[in-house]
Amino acid sequence: MSYYLSERMIKQLCGKPAFDHGFQLYTKGFTSLLGQDIDNRTYEAEVQDEKLQLHVLVHIDDNGDARTTCTCSNYQATHKRCGHIAALLLKIQELESFAAAPELEYPSLLHSPAGKNLATGQLTPRSLTEESFLGDQLLGLFAGSYKRKSVAATRFDQREPMDVQFIFKLYPYDYERYMLGVELRVGLKRLYIVHRIRELLASLRKFTSCSFTKHFTYNPELHSFSQADHDLLQELMAIDEHERTFNHSRMYAGTGKNAVSDRMLIIPPAFWPRIRAQLAVNEHAHLSIDGILTEPLRFVDGPLPLEFEFDASAGDHHYVMHIQGLNRMTVLDEYGLVMVDGALMNVEPNECARLTEMKQLLEQSPHDVIHIQPEVIESIMEKVVPGLMKLGQVQVSQSISDRIVQTPLKAKLYLDRIRGRLLAGLDFQYGNITINPLDDHRDRRSGESILVRKGEEERRILELMEQASFARTEGGFFMTNEMMSLIFYTIRFRSLRSCSRFMQQQR
Incomplete structure (x- = not known):
């Protein structure tokens, strides 16, 4: 026996919210049939929803049950019949309304009256509870038209490209010790602060929507990212997964004003080389210093702007070493980085450790000067000066150089x-x-x-x-x-x- 669709049946299949959405699409003529097999009751259509062109399939079997698929993100995430499916079902009702077939009181012969008790009026489709659904999904994985969705823009993408700012900040976790953290600003014409960065990264990973403010919501069906931004976001998603897997966020929890906010994602040093590689081709990264954004993040090569000057102390037989430039530097030894004048410089880990210890030594001196006893000056010249020459410029005053003896051993x-x-x-x-x-x-x-x-x-x-x-x-x-x-x-x-x-x- 054949049964034809009614609005009541479609509403029970899809639920009232999806039915109302689909009814608007159907009445506006946004449902275009691409193919139909009336004998087998199989229909294929394209449904236009704002700027989206969505592909919908419906098959009604001999029991009157409807098996459906849709390419929208809501259906892909929940497998619940959406408004686009409801629009095609209404189109099918229009096509089959001439047939004199009895109307079902319930969505199909396989649903009992007790199944009407869902809060939204939506009945669970059989394909969600039977093994046939798994077979349909397996077929979809290997169908020729299958393509994994991406948040990155493609060549002929009609989605609107998003603007992104990657803002890197210093996070103090110990005395004179820092980690690197990143915050995001995302939007179209206007950039919005991402207050919950992990929520956005999870949405990008699942290809679902994410609301930033009441004025803007990211929708993967409508918005895309440039390839460079997408690649850097992929690395941040990997850090987020690593953080959730090992619960590393507790390591940087902090207290009071030093607590890590939901806006910031801490970058573990092990992930920095991959982040660094992406920053080389991304122009949307900035460094925040005391709340002031730099121009696009810069990496500077060459020697550090450090000067070490050795001189004899006036009035006694002691020596002094003057240090210039170290107070302008922030050392991130775990990353092999030194931040100076709004730029980042790559420095060997051993040299970073020496710079950190030298900064601690200078804290005991108010004038960036280290006093040297006469009995250790020879060891300083032999062991310390060669190391200092790797860090910056070394100058020795004439009064000291005249006393230096260099003869063969x-x-x-x-x-x-x-x-x-x-x-x-x-x-x-x-x-x-x-x-x-x-x-x-x-x-x-x-x-x-x-x-x-x-x-x-x-x-x-x-x-x-x-x-x-x-x-x-x-x-x-x-x-x-x-x-x-x-x-x-x-x-x-x-x-x-x-x-x-x-x-x-x-x-």
Whole structure:
């Protein structure tokens, strides 16, 4: 037996809100049939809803039950019959109204009277409760017309492109320690602050609508993003998923004014390289410094604007190091970044850590000056200055440079054998300055000179002595193993001679 559709039946199938929406579309003539098979009662149509062209399919089986699909986001998210389906059902009613068939009291023979108790008047379609629905969905996945929806604009996209601002801010989570966070502003002609950034990212991921204010709602059917903005949003969605999976937001919860707001998404350092790659091709990213937006976010290459100047302190024998430019910098060592003058600079992690510690040292000095005792100035010149030259410019005053002594290293090894032991003494000689490396004792040294030692060469020689199985004493080395002594004479001693100007003396 065949049954024809009635308005009451369509209202029960779709629910009153969807029916009212569909009735408006139908009466305005926005439903255009693309194909029909009257014998099998299968209909295909295009329904226009504002600027959207939606594809709708309806099949009415022998039991009078309607199986339906629609390409709108509401149906894709909920699988409940929408106003576009109701519009096509009304069109089908018009086409089949001439047939003399009995009218069903309920949507189909498979629905009982008890099924009318839904709050909206909508009955659950059979396809949602039976395995046939899964088969239909599986077929749709592999149909030739299937295409995964995207929020990014395509070549012939008719959706209106959205404008986006990515605003990067510093989030303090400890004393002089910062994380990077990002906030969004989105809109068409006017940009609106995204007060709940995670809600928007979830909507983009699910291809559903999201309301920013009462004046504007993002609708994926109407709005799109440029490819560059879409790619950066994809990275933010990955951070959001990571945050929800591991509940990392608690790590940055904070309290009071330092609490992370719903507007901000913290960027974990592990995600920064991927964000950095997207920022290289995106012109809509800005840096917020004390509430002031910079021009598009800039990355600057080259040396840091740092200057270190060494000078002798007036009136005494101390030395001072003046530092200029460090107070303008914010160090984000976990990201390998330094923020200076509204721009970001990539810096090696070890150098970032040194900058952070140096800033802490300067907090103890009111004038960006570090005082240096005379007994450590040589070590400063040997170990600190080469590292400072990697960070910025280093200047040494004439009063200090005149005292600096730079002469080649000459190592002297004294060997003796007493009671079966091979004894060794080692001296490092720089001109007329002799140094015992085990007790750092120096002979015939001028108090005014500043010796710059060859630290790497000295360390290499000491390592070779240890590799030769020498044992250390307070003033020298000794070895008791005869075989190791022979190996030292035949093999190890050659390595020592190749390190620097090396002299052997037998005692």
